[in-house]
Amino acid sequence: MAALPGPETVEPPPAPRARRRTQSVGDLTLESGEVLEDVRVTYQAWGRLNADRSNAVLVLHALTGDSHVVGDRGPGQPTCGWWPGLIGPGAPLDTDEWCVIAPSVLGGCGGTTGPSSAAPDGRPYGSSFPRITVRDQVRAEALLADRLGIRSFALVVGGSVGGMRSLEWAASLPGRVRRCVVLAASAAASADQIAWSVPQQHAIRLDPAFHGGDYYPGPGPRAGLEIARQIAHATYRSAAELALRFGGDAQSGEDPLRGGRYAVQSYLEHHGKKLVRRFDANSYLALTEAMNSHDIGRGRGGVEAALRRITAELTVAVVSSDRLFTPAEGERVAAAPACRELAVIDSPYGHDAFLIETEQVFGIIARALGSPARAEVQPPRPRLVETGPR
Incomplete structure (x- = not known):
């Protein structure tokens, strides 16, 4: 196994600022049939949409992350960005070219409607918050895209549970995703997970x-x-x-x-x-519970049939030492006819490598966007001990 590096002293370049915004997206009919009223989605955005809104990129966070992909701590933002160096001028997601949208997930506590939000009676939902699924979360994100006038995304990318949502986007809404990157995720939650x-x-x-x-x-x-x-x-x-x-x-x-x-x-x-x-x-x-519900094949004739629905250029990345989302599970996703690359993130760090091994991860994202020059850029390696929210 490769030796573990010590902490780096080089600081990444300053991240571009993006204030948090909250958008009402209306009522959401859940997969269960229950209706969640007046859903609100909090998001951050970097860059500008072009005239036909064709340059939008959707970045999806993992389990306990939020919309703060890059940037420092600040008021109402207790953590630094969890993918420092990804977004900004000259970065893999170059804000001179792309408009990057990052929503906080439905059911979380990053500003989007969740159990601590006010229910219609004005009190926090608490125990009355309905059971939600990954598909429900994707539907909420699609409603946000509708409100922003985004008909399709040039790229949808996420790692771990964000990778689950990225894949669900490609399977549920194939006409709205042109490229999709699935990092350290699976087509369906495993018994082990x-x-x-x-x-x-x-x-x-x-x-x-x-x-x-x-x-x-x-x-x-x-x-x-x-x-x-x-x-x-x-x-x-x-x-x-x-x-x-x-x-x-x-x-x-x-x-x-x-x-x-x-x-x-x-x-x-x-x-x-x-x-x-x-x-x-x-x-x-x-x-x-939403993560446990993940299965792109549910109601679609199974995983393999669901993978055939995908029309986006699909990139799949697995972590060589991941024991939570194993390489074999990523290989199953990569069997999709639309898959263009199965990348292996070689790392001793396990599942967290999708946050730690930014040199490899950002290169994968750059290749998916067709940016070979940026694929060679190597941002500063993060410290070993601390990773961003996942």
Whole structure:
């Protein structure tokens, strides 16, 4: 396995600023038949639409991300952008050429309608927020595109759960996607992925502060959400990387034989605490349940039949060490007749490589857009320990 690099000291170029905007998209009929009233979608945009609105690019975030793809922290924005270097003048998504749209997902807590939003009675939805699916999330994004006058996207790109939505866009709305990049995702949620999510959901629901999902305005099930994130984060990294970084070592200054922690234990606890400072537990439940529902073949004659619906130029990327969305699952997506490239992101970092290995990822995106020169650009490598929201 490749040796793990130390932190880089080179800073990426300043990211272009884009303020958050919220657009009402009307009522949304869910896959279940239930109607979610007066849905609002929060998004950020970089660059300008051209006269015929043909230069729009849609970037879709992962599980606990949001619309803040690039940029610094700021008011109402607790995290830095999760794909620094992707968007801006001369970047892989060059804002002199492309207008980049990044919505926060339906069911999340990034401003788009979710469990903490006000229901028609004025109180937070809480336990009354309906069960949603990946297809529902894509429909909400399509309604946003309608409001913005965007008939089709030059590119739809996302990683992990964002990759699920990218693929669903291509299968559900083939006439509205000209190119599609699916990073570290699958055609349908696997039994293994669902199995990992079950104890995460139980940890939240069994927290005494959950109150059946109606815990607003209180802090809610913070301990349960911390545990859920610890479980999830262990699947985001490879076993080999955790062994190399931590092994069975004790946390500095602590002795596990006397009640202290292991280094890897401290690492997971750190990421659990980071999440509860910025994320809503009900949204975590809604989004993991939506992820579990993912199956582009549902009602379409199976996955292979659904893949044949895709008309966009499809690029699929897998991570060599990903144990959550395995390379085999990406290869299944790449069997689509529309697939132009199956790229392997060679990395020891596991699933998180779609956020960490920006040199490789941005090259894949640039090739999908037909920009060979930009495919060779190598932005500064992010620090190993911290990754953006996923």
